[in-house]
Amino acid sequence: MKELSGGITAVPGFLASGTYSGIKKVEKKDLALIFSEKPCTAAGLFTKNEVKGAPVIISQRNIKKGIGQAIVANSGNSNACTGKQGTKDAEEMAALTAKALNIKSNLIYVASTGVIGEPMPMEKVRNGIANAALRLSKEGGRDAAEAIMTTDTFLKEKAVQIDVGGKTITIGGIAKGSGMIYPNMATMLSFIATDAKIASSDLRDALKAAVDKSFNMTTVDGDMSTSDMVICLANGVSGVSITRNKGYKDFQDGLNYVCTELAKMIVKDGEGATKFVEIRIKGAKTFNDAKKIGMAIGNSNLVKTALFASDANWGRIMCAIGYSGVKINADKIDLFVDNVKMVGNGIGLGKEAEMEATEVLKQKEFAITVDLRLGKAEATVWTCDFSYDYVKINAAYRT
Amino acid sequence: MKELSGGITAVPGFLASGTYSGIKKVEKKDLALIFSEKPCTAAGLFTKNEVKGAPVIISQRNIKKGIGQAIVANSGNSNACTGKQGTKDAEEMAALTAKALNIKSNLIYVASTGVIGEPMPMEKVRNGIANAALRLSKEGGRDAAEAIMTTDTFLKEKAVQIDVGGKTITIGGIAKGSGMIYPNMATMLSFIATDAKIASSDLRDALKAAVDKSFNMTTVDGDMSTSDMVICLANGVSGVSITRNKGYKDFQDGLNYVCTELAKMIVKDGEGATKFVEIRIKGAKTFNDAKKIGMAIGNSNLVKTALFASDANWGRIMCAIGYSGVKINADKIDLFVDNVKMVGNGIGLGKEAEMEATEVLKQKEFAITVDLRLGKAEATVWTCDFSYDYVKINAAYRT
Numbered sequence: 001m002k003e004l005s006g007g008i009t010a011v012p013g014f015l016a017s018g019t020y021s022g023i024k025k026v027e028k029k030d031l032a033l034i035f036s037e038k039p040c041t042a043a044g045l046f047t048k049n050e051v052k053g054a055p056v057i058i059s060q061r062n063i064k065k066g067i068g069q070a071i072v073a074n075s076g077n078s079n080a081c082t083g084k085q086g087t088k089d090a091e092e093m094a095a096l097t098a099k100a101l102n103i104k105s106n107l108i109y110v111a112s113t114g115v116i117g118e119p120m121p122m123e124k125v126r127n128g129i130a131n132a133a134l135r136l137s138k139e140g141g142r143d144a145a146e147a148i149m150t151t152d153t154f155l156k157e158k159a160v161q162i163d164v165g166g167k168t169i170t171i172g173g174i175a176k177g178s179g180m181i182y183p184n185m186a187t188m189l190s191f192i193a194t195d196a197k198i199a200s201s202d203l204r205d206a207l208k209a210a211v212d213k214s215f216n217m218t219t220v221d222g223d224m225s226t227s228d229m230v231i232c233l234a235n236g237v238s239g240v241s242i243t244r245n246k247g248y249k250d251f252q253d254g255l256n257y258v259c260t261e262l263a264k265m266i267v268k269d270g271e272g273a274t275k276f277v278e279i280r281i282k283g284a285k286t287f288n289d290a291k292k293i294g295m296a297i298g299n300s301n302l303v304k305t306a307l308f309a310s311d312a313n314w315g316r317i318m319c320a321i322g323y324s325g326v327k328i329n330a331d332k333i334d335l336f337v338d339n340v341k342m343v344g345n346g347i348g349l350g351k352e353a354e355m356e357a358t359e360v361l362k363q364k365e366f367a368i369t370v371d372l373r374l375g376k377a378e379a380t381v382w383t384c385d386f387s388y389d390y391v392k393i394n395a396a397y398r399t
Numbered sequence: 400m401k402e403l404s405g406g407i408t409a410v411p412g413f414l415a416s417g418t419y420s421g422i423k424k425v426e427k428k429d430l431a432l433i434f435s436e437k438p439c440t441a442a443g444l445f446t447k448n449e450v451k452g453a454p455v456i457i458s459q460r461n462i463k464k465g466i467g468q469a470i471v472a473n474s475g476n477s478n479a480c481t482g483k484q485g486t487k488d489a490e491e492m493a494a495l496t497a498k499a500l501n502i503k504s505n506l507i508y509v510a511s512t513g514v515i516g517e518p519m520p521m522e523k524v525r526n527g528i529a530n531a532a533l534r535l536s537k538e539g540g541r542d543a544a545e546a547i548m549t550t551d552t553f554l555k556e557k558a559v560q561i562d563v564g565g566k567t568i569t570i571g572g573i574a575k576g577s578g579m580i581y582p583n584m585a586t587m588l589s590f591i592a593t594d595a596k597i598a599s600s601d602l603r604d605a606l607k608a609a610v611d612k613s614f615n616m617t618t619v620d621g622d623m624s625t626s627d628m629v630i631c632l633a634n635g636v637s638g639v640s641i642t643r644n645k646g647y648k649d650f651q652d653g654l655n656y657v658c659t660e661l662a663k664m665i666v667k668d669g670e671g672a673t674k675f676v677e678i679r680i681k682g683a684k685t686f687n688d689a690k691k692i693g694m695a696i697g698n699s700n701l702v703k704t705a706l707f708a709s710d711a712n713w714g715r716i717m718c719a720i721g722y723s724g725v726k727i728n729a730d731k732i733d734l735f736v737d738n739v740k741m742v743g744n745g746i747g748l749g750k751e752a753e754m755e756a757t758e759v760l761k762q763k764e765f766a767i768t769v770d771l772r773l774g775k776a777e778a779t780v781w782t783c784d785f786s787y788d789y790v791k792i793n794a795a796y797r798t
Contacts, residue, residue, distance in 0.1 A: 051721030051729045051745075081717050081729070083746040116714025117747040301700070302793055309794035315515020318480050319625050322450030330450045330480070346450075347482040348516040388790050394701055395708035 001254060007157025009141030010172040011193040013037045013237035017135035018143030021128025023076035023114070023121055029147035031125070033132040033140075034071040034191055035101055040233040042068030043204035044109065045211050047228035053080035054090035055110035056229060062094075062106050066200025068233050071191050072097040072129060073111040075150050075176070078227045081117040089120040096126060100133035109231050111189050113176065114150055145174035148189050151393055152176050156265040162254040164247035169196040169238045171254045175262040177269070190215065190230045190262055196251055197236035202244060206252050207232045214259035217291070218267045218382045219298045230259075267382045272389030275307055278367040278382055285375035289326045293370065294381030296324035304386030312357035314342045321370065328372055336369040337361060400653060406556025408540030409571040410592040412436050412636035416534035417542030420527025422475035422513070422520055428546035430524070432531040432539075433470040433590055434500055439632040441467030442603035443508065444610050446627035452479035453489035454509035455628060461493075461505050465599025467632050470590050471496040471528060472510040474549050474575070479625040480516040488519040495525060499532035508630045510588050512575065513549055515625060544573035547588050550792055551575050555664040561653040563646035568595040568637045570653045574661040576668070589614065589629045589661055595650055596635030601643060605651050606631045613658035616690070617666045617781045618697045629658075666781045671788030674706055677766040677781055684774035688725045692769065693780030695723035703785030711756035713741045720769065727771055735768040736760060 004010045016034045024030040044063040046056050062068065072093055079086050090110050098105035112120070135143075145155040159172030177188030198206075211230055232255075242251045268276045279297050284290035297303055300320040306313040314335055321328060335343035337360045342353050360366050403409045415433045423429040443462040445455050461467065471492055478485050489509050497504035511519070534542075544554040558571030576587030597605075610629055631654075641650045667675045678696050683689035696702055699719040705712040713734055720727060734742035739755045741748055759765050 049718065049721035050723075050725070050727050051717050078714075081714055081742075081745060081747065083730070083744070116712075116718060117742075301789070305790050305793035308790065311794070313515075315477075315480055315625075318450050319448065319515060322448035322625060324449075326449070328449050331482070343480075343516075345482070346480060348480065386790060388787050390700070391704050391707065391785060391787050391790060394704035395710070 001257060002161045004159040004161055004170065004172070006159050007141045007145055007172050007174045008034055008191060008193050009138055010159035011170045012195045013235045014193045015136040015138060016140035016144035017132045017137065018140065018145070018147030019128060019132045019135060021131065022124035023074050023128070029143060030074055030076045031128040031132050032073045032144035032147035033097070033136060034144055034193070035136050036069050036193070036233055036235040038235045038237060039067060039069050039107065040235045041066055041198060041200040041203050042231065042233050043200055043207045044229065044231045045207060051081065053078050053112055053227040054082060054086035055079055055112045056227060057087065058090045058094060059109045059111065059229060059231070062109060065106065067107060068109055068231070069103050069107040070097055070101055071109045071111065071231055073148050073189060073191070074125065075148050076114040077112060077118055077120055078114045078116050079112040079120050080227055082119055085119060089122055092122065093125060093129065096129045100130055111227070111229050113148065113189055113227050141174065148174065148176040150176065151271055152269050154269055156262055156269070158258050158261040160254050160257055162250050164240050164242065164250045167238065167240045169194060169240045169251070171258050173258050173262055175266060177266040188228050188266060192230070192232040192258060194232070194234045195236065195238035196234050196240055196242045197238065198234045198242040198251065202242065202248065203232060203234055206248070206255050209252060210255040210259040213256060214263040217380060218263050219295060264382055267384050270384035271393045272387040273384030274387050275385040276365045276382070277307060277384060278380060280367055280369045280378065280380050281372065282369065282378050283372040283374055284377040284379070287377045287379055290377050290379035291381065292326050293321050293324045294379050296320040297368065298381045298383030301386055304383070307361060307385040308387045310358055310361040312337065312342060312354045312361055314348060317368065318343070329374065332373040334371040334373065338366050400656060401560045403558040403560055403569065403571070405558050406540045406544055406571050406573045407433055407590060407592050408537055409558035410569045411594045412634045413592045414535040414537060415539035415543035416531045416536065417539065417544070417546030418527060418531045418534060420530065421523035422473050422527070428542060429473055429475045430527040430531050431472045431543035431546035432496070432535060433543055433592070434535050435468050435592070435632055435634040437634045437636060438466060438468050438506065439634045440465055440597060440599040440602050441630065441632050442599055442606045443628065443630045444606060446625060448625045450480065450625050452477050452511055452626040453481060453485035454478055454511045455626060456486065457489045457493060458508045458510065458628060458630070461508060464505065466506060467508055467630070468502050468506040469496055469500055470508045470510065470630055472547050472588060472590070473524065474547050475513040476511060476517055476519055477513045477515050477626045478511040478519050481518055484518060488521055491521065492524060492528065495528045499529055510626070510628050512547065512588055512626050540571070540573065547573065547575040549575065550670055551668050553668055555661055557657050557660040559653050559656055561649050563639050563641065563649045566637065566639045568593060568639045568650070570657050572657050572661055574665060576665040587627050587665060591629070591631040591657060593631070593633045594635065594637040595633050595639055595641045596637070597633045597641040597650065601641065601647065602631060602633055605647070605654050608651060609654040609658040612655060613662040616779060617662050618694060663781055666783050669783035670792045671786040672783030673786050674784040675764045675781070676706060676783060677779060679766055679768045679777065679779050680771065681768065681777050682771040682773055683776040683778070686776045686778055689776050689778035690780065691725050692720050692723045693778050695719040696767065697780045697782035700785055703782070706760060706784040707786045709757055709760040711736065711741060711753045711760055713747060716767065717742070728773065731772040733770040733772065737765050
């Protein structure tokens, strides 16, 4: 596997653009367009929130055929809780994009992220889509990544080349997300392209597997959004066929890598985050047990504020393990931060270990490892700390 | 029902004290003793956290016989994750208390709250218990309430007299709690006394019902503690018998009132809280559905930071309803803050309603009402907002 620079347009046959259409109050890019010169097989995963944005509903409908060719996405307005007008607006966005690109509107995926409950400013969107279509280019991937940002502080893109039986395919993607990040969904917006030739059913399985180990293993604040969506388009331009019997594992590895790197970027850019924390749960009876415990730790405000303060308060971690809903044996638990063992057999190992751990927690990135010593299953969850700035950002979001 | 001043020692036959024994680093009361001159029937509810403090385990063992006469409780150290030594220490606390009061040690309940994972300073505790026993008095209820405080900013006590068939019984209690507050447990420490004569099985049922509608309907930060405990002692001194056929409803009403008032005080004193919010869910299919939705709203960091900022960002409330795990119809939902309707049939009612709502949210106390319009079940949850100070308090807790 070889990393490429760039993201979605590092994949042959894909063009993109990102422009300012006026949806955002400040003049920052707010409309992204991604276009494959050839029709693609397509797979998508969507938020499990019962309250869904109108674009989610439209895109879920279109994904059923397993084909697609373009994605239109805006930031600044999520078009959620907007009733029938919202649905009409999302459908119009698909129709306008289809017209500008001269393709059918059921090949279009629509995604919106931003404030919930405000009508889409369609006059601006209409001009925006026309403009974005004119600006599509091979270099536009970065602009597209920028145009889907909301409270994100940096743009998120990743691309890799992988070798499949001596031939090369490319997988590239972009993502956005910073707050309202919680798993059990397809997570925030992420768009992934590949030039592999792969049936939509296989693409869906590979995407589901990749998302379950990447985006779905992250948490920033425990709030599951109404607009989360991951779409993957495969245009087959490489001429390399991926089937269950040929190249599937290589493709899966590449897809996992791109999704995991994008997911980690989202957590690193967590609202107000000052630290990136990998939580490794080992020795669980099942993957689900391990994930539940990792998420209980990763979602605990008390753990996260302690991490912010570089306070080696392992009692809060033990407490979160205890309420995770998983049957454990507290007297067996070992706990490490990086290589420093803080807890052995459920009991703290004293002041010296705590002082060493404090030094680890002062770093920008570190790992917390919990060994339950009950079985062989493992899971890795990514989270961030919880600082004053999370409150600041979210108290001020709409002002 | 008539409110009395005071708390636990407003109940005839109960004495209490609260002293400084040196468990806390700062000189603030840290050891509470509650004693009934006569043996009592007893009921208790305990944390459901898999990681339990040693005192929880001891008290759970003693409660099985349904009798009790004294409670010894300390703040400053939770004696949790302290291994076999912790269990020995909790047993010694019970034994010391029994000796000082000249009663059997299986009549003693032990409770500890504070930092997790540090050994109990038993030398200090030994002197403290002897001292606390000497200071037991009719006026000591307030001191006991003070001695169980950790990050609490005010002490929590409540007492009522109720009329049962022309005779009077008294119910009084104290509680502590400010952070690590989340339901599905018996919640933080609360000790309740009554001079009613009631069998321990009936007392347990009444206590469970009261706690389910009070402490278990609150959330501050979604973190369930390792040390939560509610103990109720009934000494029968009033001579008034409560049975399923006689006075039970009156007793239940009184117990509900005391528990609800104490639970609300805990939320009002939530770490960093600037606002107290009642969340009323109406029109649900079941109580559990209503509670789940109320808790999803009450636990959402995004909702709580918006409340802190007096931002009428109802989209975040809709989002939390959507991920609560309850099947809903978003297009039916009505949403109010106090009497201001903000959302009708799932859609925002515009800028004017939002401006009125903003005024409501500037108050110290208000209600959010969600009508799902799916059924007749209701639930009320109490929560607080989420401010910079929550982060400050919990980033600095051990320093």
